[in-house]
Amino acid sequence: MDWYNETAKRCHNKPDDWQWYSLSAHNVPDGFIKVMGSVPIGVYSRGPNKGRPKWARSSEADTVWMKQSDIDETKLIYSESTGKCAECQSTGQVVSRFSAQDDTQYRICKACDGTGMFKRSDSDSSVQPDLHKQICSDRIQSVKTGEAIQLQLFSEV
Ligand SMILES: [Zn+2]
Numbered sequence: 001m002d003w004y005n006e007t008a009k010r011c012h013n014k015p016d017d018w019q020w021y022s023l024s025a026h027n028v029p030d031g032f033i034k035v036m037g038s039v040p041i042g043v044y045s046r047g048p049n050k051g052r053p054k055w056a057r058s059s060e061a062d063t064v065w066m067k068q069s070d071i072d073e074t075k076l077i078y079s080e081s082t083g084k085c086a087e088c089q090s091t092g093q094v095v096s097r098f099s100a101q102d103d104t105q106y107r108i109c110k111a112c113d114g115t116g117m118f119k120r121s122d123s124d125s126s127v128q129p130d131l132h133k134q135i136c137s138d139r140i141q142s143v144k145t146g147e148a149i150q151l152q153l154f155s156e157v
Helices: 003-012 068-082 122-134 137-144 147-154
Strands: 019-024 032-038 062-067 093-097 105-108
Touching: 003 019, 003 032, 003 062, 003 068, 062 068
Parallel strands: none
Antiparallel strands: 019 032, 032 062, 093 105
């Protein structure tokens, strides 16, 4: 589950196989994240990038704008509907130090105390009453239905 991809689908109507390849929070309007991506044109079948998505020329990319609050809401919707912790995606642990040499270190997920289950925090419950109003203001209509958004969000699971 990639939250940038999920948020692009949720807020910007991107297709299920859309993926980001560039994120930027510099030189952009305050509070926004610039997310560039597209539907990959294929997958590398050999070489050092084997298995990775292949992109078309960047001129054909989509740029979408999202705020951290949009991403947080994507996580909250996931947690509300699955009962799983979004931070660790129910594994109970998160990466504490990433290493490309396979000695990546993990620590217990603080959001769920390592249980992997969604635990409502105080800040979540204060956000909750407005959840279906605040999400992605440009797509309020689809959000209002609640069920439709979950179908869209989890259609690939
Ligand atoms: Zn967790």
